[in-house]
Amino acid sequence: xxxxxQPRPSGADDAAPAPSSLRVTLAFPxxxxxxxxxxxxPSLKAWLEARGFEDxxxxxxxxxxxxxxxxxxxxxxxxxxxAERSEELDGATLPLGRMRAWRAATESAASADxxxxxxxxxKALLRGKDVPDGAPSGFWNTDRYVRAARTLxxxxxxxxxxxxxxxxxxxxxxxxxxNDSSDQVLAATxxxxxxxxxxxxxxxxLPRLVVRRPRVLGLSVLYGSQLVPALxxxxxxxxxxxxxxVTMGGGYLAYIGAxxxxxxxLARCFDSxxxxxxxxxxxxxxxxxxxxxEDLSEIGSLAWWDRRSGEALGxxxxxxxxxxxxxxxxxxxxxxxxEKYFSPELVIPYDVNRxxxxxxxTFCTLPTVIGPGYxxxxxxxxxxxxxHLRDAYGTTHFNFITDCMPPGMIKDLPDxxxxxxxxxxxxxxxxxxxxxxxxxxxERLYESGCRKLLFGFESAVKRILKMMSKGQSLKSVRQxxxxxxxxxxxxxxxxxxxxxxxxxxxxxxxxxxxxENRDVVREVSLQTFHIDEVAKTYxxxxxxxxxxxxxxxxxxxxxxxxASSGMTQEEAAEMFEEMMSxxxxxxxxxxxxxxxxxxxxxxxxxxxxxxxxxxxxxxxxAARTEVRESGAGLDDARLPAGAELVxxxxxxxxxxxxxxxxxxxxxxxxxxxxxxxxxxxxxxLAEEQLPPLERLDGGRVLVYAAHTAEFVELGRDGLRMVxxxxxxxxxxxxxxxxxxxxxxxxAGLERAxxxxxxxxxxGLLESESAAALTEDARRALIAAEA
Amino acid sequence: MPxxxxxxxxxxxxxxxxxxxxxxxxxxxxxxxxxxLEDLDLSVExxxxxxxxxxxxxxxx
Numbered sequence: 059x060x061x062x063x064q065p066r067p068s069g070a071d072d073a074a075p076a077p078s079s080l081r082v083t084l085a086f087p088x089x090x091x092x093x094x095x096x097x098x099x100p101s102l103k104a105w106l107e108a109r110g111f112e113d114x115x116x117x118x119x120x121x122x123x124x125x126x127x128x129x130x131x132x133x134x135x136x137x138x139x140x141a142e143r144s145e146e147l148d149g150a151t152l153p154l155g156r157m158r159a160w161r162a163a164t165e166s167a168a169s170a171d172x173x174x175x176x177x178x179x180x181k182a183l184l185r186g187k188d189v190p191d192g193a194p195s196g197f198w199n200t201d202r203y204v205r206a207a208r209t210l211x212x213x214x215x216x217x218x219x220x221x222x223x224x225x226x227x228x229x230x231x232x233x234x235x236x237n238d239s240s241d242q243v244l245a246a247t248x249x250x251x252x253x254x255x256x257x258x259x260x261x262x263x264l265p266r267l268v269v270r271r272p273r274v275l276g277l278s279v280l281y282g283s284q285l286v287p288a289l290x291x292x293x294x295x296x297x298x299x300x301x302x303x304v305t306m307g308g309g310y311l312a313y314i315g316a317x318x319x320x321x322x323x324l325a326r327c328f329d330s331x332x333x334x335x336x337x338x339x340x341x342x343x344x345x346x347x348x349x350x351x352e353d354l355s356e357i358g359s360l361a362w363w364d365r366r367s368g369e370a371l372g373x374x375x376x377x378x379x380x381x382x383x384x385x386x387x388x389x390x391x392x393x394x395x396x397e398k399y400f401s402p403e404l405v406i407p408y409d410v411n412r413x414x415x416x417x418x419x420t421f422c423t424l425p426t427v428i429g430p431g432y433x434x435x436x437x438x439x440x441x442x443x444x445x446h447l448r449d450a451y452g453t454t455h456f457n458f459i460t461d462c463m464p465p466g467m468i469k470d471l472p473d474x475x476x477x478x479x480x481x482x483x484x485x486x487x488x489x490x491x492x493x494x495x496x497x498x499x500x501e502r503l504y505e506s507g508c509r510k511l512l513f514g515f516e517s518a519v520k521r522i523l524k525m526m527s528k529g530q531s532l533k534s535v536r537q538x539x540x541x542x543x544x545x546x547x548x549x550x551x552x553x554x555x556x557x558x559x560x561x562x563x564x565x566x567x568x569x570x571x572x573x574e575n576r577d578v579v580r581e582v583s584l585q586t587f588h589i590d591e592v593a594k595t596y597x598x599x600x601x602x603x604x605x606x607x608x609x610x611x612x613x614x615x616x617x618x619x620x621a622s623s624g625m626t627q628e629e630a631a632e633m634f635e636e637m638m639s640x641x642x643x644x645x646x647x648x649x650x651x652x653x654x655x656x657x658x659x660x661x662x663x664x665x666x667x668x669x670x671x672x673x674x675x676x677x678x679x680a681a682r683t684e685v686r687e688s689g690a691g692l693d694d695a696r697l698p699a700g701a702e703l704v705x706x707x708x709x710x711x712x713x714x715x716x717x718x719x720x721x722x723x724x725x726x727x728x729x730x731x732x733x734x735x736x737x738x739x740x741x742x743l744a745e746e747q748l749p750p751l752e753r754l755d756g757g758r759v760l761v762y763a764a765h766t767a768e769f770v771e772l773g774r775d776g777l778r779m780v781x782x783x784x785x786x787x788x789x790x791x792x793x794x795x796x797x798x799x800x801x802x803x804x805a806g807l808e809r810a811x812x813x814x815x816x817x818x819x820x821g822l823l824e825s826e827s828a829a830a831l832t833e834d835a836r837r838a839l840i841a842a843e844a
Numbered sequence: 845m846p847x848x849x850x851x852x853x854x855x856x857x858x859x860x861x862x863x864x865x866x867x868x869x870x871x872x873x874x875x876x877x878x879x880x881l882e883d884l885d886l887s888v889e890x891x892x893x894x895x896x897x898x899x900x901x902x903x904x905x
Contacts, residue, residue: 642892716891757885773885782876796876806881813886820890 075110080348082111083272087288088120088255089231090281092400093659096120097407097459098278098308098336100389105337108387111344115270116393119291120284123258125398127217127226128181128210130174136220137170143222151750152710154724161715162219164760165212165769168706172764173213180209180767186402197402198665198843200652200682201821207654208767210400221254228400229657231283238611240321247290247327255287259294267295272302274344276336277328279308292327303347305340307332309427313590316374317613319361325370330354330362334429335412337386338378359429383412383433388443391451403667404453405660410440410471414461416489418527419514420602421557423592425461437470441478454482455667456507457660462489462514468499472506483667485510485660492534500545508547509666512583513538515551518571519564522557525602536575543578548662548672550581555637556630557587558595558602559623565633573644580672581648581656582641586627586634589617631722646676649683651821669843674835681835689815691828693790697783698765698824705759705777710751712760712771718748766821779813789814789823 084099099116106114126132144163152160182188183206186195196202211227218225223234233253235246250256267275275295277288292304306328311318315331318324332339342357354362358378363370389408396404413432414425425432435443448454463471463486475482488495488511495503503511517523518532539549551572555565572579589596589606596617599606603622609615618627625633642648647656655662665675685691718724726740757774772780786792789811796802796810817823 711889713889713891720891769890771887771889771891773887775879775884776886776888778876778879779884779886792876796881799881802881806884809884809886810881813884813888816888820888 075108076345077110077112078344078348079112080274080344081113081115081270081272082106082274082276082344083115083117083267083270084276084278085117085119085291086278087284087291088123089226089283089287090120091659092121092124092228093661094399094401094405094457095391095394095396095407096278096280097389097409098280099276100391100394100407101386101409102276102278102336102340103392104387104390105381106341106344107390109341111341115272116390117263118394118398119263119287121398121400122262122395123255124214124228124400125181125395126258126262127254128177128213130177133170133174133177133213133216136216137166137174139220140166140170140216140222143220147709150753152715152753153750154718154745154748157715157719157751159222160710161712161719162215162222164706164708164712165762166216166219168704168760168762168769169212169764170216172702172704172762173209173216176209176764176767177213180206180213181400184210184400184402185397195402197661198668200678203661204651204654205765205767207658208651212767217254221252224252224254226254231287233286235286236611237282237285238609238614240318240323240612242611243286243289243613244323244327246286247293253286253290255290256294259291263291264294264298267302268298271299274347275302275304276340277304277306277308279306279310282310284308285310289324289327296326296328303330303343304328305330305332305343307336307340309424312427313423313592314613314615315361317615319363319372319374321612322363322370322372325363325365325372328363330360333359333361333374333377334427335359335378335380337381342378377429380412380429380431380433383409384435384439386435388446391447396451400658401660401664403455403664404451405455405457405663406447406451406453407457407459408440408443408447409459410435410463410467410486411460415464416462416529418529419516420525420527420594421516421554421587423590426592434464434467437467437474440471441474441480444475444480444482445478448480448482454507455660455664456482456484457663458484458486460486462487465491465494468494468503472502472508475506476502480507483507483509483663485512485663487512487514489514490530490535490538492537495538495541497541497544500541500547503542504545504547510548510550510663511542512550512552512581515572516554517557517560517564518568519560522560522564525559526557532571536578539575539578543672546671546673548580548666548675549578550583551579552583552585553637554585554587555633556625556627558604558619558621560587560630561624562629562633565625565630565637569637569640573640576645580645580676581662582645584634584637584641586630589619590615591617628722628726631726635722646680646683649679650686652679652683655679665839665843670839671842674839674842678832678835678839681832685828685831686819686821689818690831691825692811692815692818693788693793694827695789695814695818695823695825696787697780697822700765701784701822702764703777703780703822704762704764705772706761707756708758708760708771709753711754711758712769714751718751721748723747763820763822768820768822770817770820770822776813779810780817783814783823789818 084102086096086099090096095118103114103116140163183196186197188196214226225232233246235242237243246253279285279288288306295302295304311331312334315333339357339359346354346357352366354360355375357375361374364373411434412428415432417425444456484507490513515535516526516528542549553568572582595602596606604619607618609617723744759772759777761770761772763770783792786795793811797807818825
């Protein structure tokens, strides 16, 4: 790749914009989260329109893909495909290499028909469309909400099984190919067996684009999980519409873009790439395309394939000047499929600033993806934009996109929002700033609509915090969290495990600190530490006592490392499991299936926005878990009307298979598109260290409980006992009958009781008296939300 | 409907319900009769899907 020498004239494109009818389509390719729109393409659309472009279309292909895959028709196709692809296993053991496929086929056999029947209802519920307008949606009822969410997760597992070994979840998309190598990435764009998006694009998206014939197609690639889907679409569009200029941009490409441009094989998938902030470069590119320019070297921050010689030569231009954020228009969400997001109420993302005003944390490279410097909008501009967006889109919920808000803004923004009577609720990331998040400051934030803040906490160990250059003390952490909690603002902590030289004891100290403060900390977003090539830890490894290991692939971004002391990467992965497992025991929102609230980006926030307090919500979650696990109300527990249990005979233990596949060693053998790592040797190591499953004697079954969307593995007599319960009516009635038998012993009866208690705890049985025990907490929550 | 007819109907319904309950209980007995209560395999296992780092994606919140 060459770098052009011509400096770009500063601010030249700030002249009065010329109107343009150029057809531009901006698309957000799969996979991103599904609860709310992403900000990138709405910001670009607004900019282009403000600069005179009259025909800018935007498409959220991620949520469209989820919607498409989660239909009865798609799931039927997936079921049939899984059946065609599943193979007989006649060996005495099930090795790791075949475990994933076996699990997929087994789950499909048990659940596919029920999923096909229920998928539409589950989607409607998460969208609040399960009832006529005005009636309370099942979204607000935890049991019904969790069932619907779980149904959709299982639906995606079925879709994934049909494209084995690919896995599409609401949080990630991985294939059997690695993001680390351009050869692998290109092969992934062509593999219809594994890549579900080829057919989706060909059948659903390409026909629309062919009719529209955009001259520029812009693809936003924020996450590693989008790389293959974006390039797949680019390739198809370039084949179908040779006159369309395909450009890409976004956070992930800010990291690996230079490497992508050094891989000419990928030139068949796109024409250019924007580094960092997209507004100015995209506008200049559109004007160049409109003029028919072949030389794009004047466009700042653009990398492009110069094809004038007949070959694709990668060229990277000099950086463009960043925009004045305060003068940029508010994002435009026009044309997005609002009805398809998996949320009953629209939550709008809005960027209050770009970059990070602190910018010192040694592990963090996030601010670099948007370009140099820190820029902010004024509080007045934000308030004006928010009111505009509120009225334009009829929603009062906002997600302020920011690495963190500076202390001045924490004071000014609430004042402006209150003065403008914005009447919104919002959530945002934040930094521990004790002078800003005072008691009064937090109250003022709540008054302005703030309902949830996510703080970069990272560690409770002074030594680690110092190495991270976090610039925060534990005293201020507690004080800030306490003040926010007292104001009924929910507090989430970002935490990290495995920072170089961190010991197990230190990680456990962090765990202990968080759990001791669970009265004010409601959620923890735990990450394992990893090193990308932009990070200070990569550039100055000696300072952190690590040795960076080389990465082989031509697109590699993340590196393994060896630490002079503390946990190895594998030990950190194990510690992640230990910490997460403890959080699941000790944080109400993480207990049992309440975890879905944490995993769905905005859903817990929507409860807070509706009036729930962090305390009332946590109490309702805790009561639900506690009563289920206590076995209370067992005597009148029964199978709900219409309960459907679909059994499949098991040759191997399903639960052992899932556990084995969840082991950090097995995970390391999979490409992880979050970190981009794909360690070939890990495959062998996992196969060597994780023993194969032994064939069962028979009698065990996997049951899909369609009414709770739960997989349960039952022993030999479980199904008959459940059927006996169905006939007897209640557990109490059945146990009475069993007790009357001459051969009944206390131990035998206790086993039967324990069996039903477990089913009750899993939600497979319902009990009116158990429900009554959670009624107080539930009523308090409903009253708060009323 | 005259009151006496209502009463008769309610009585009949109650009898039917009681009959159905008795029948269900008998059915339950039949199902469990040949189960050896001392040697039941009533294990219940579920696989708690582990939350992996990629499911708590810092970008995904």
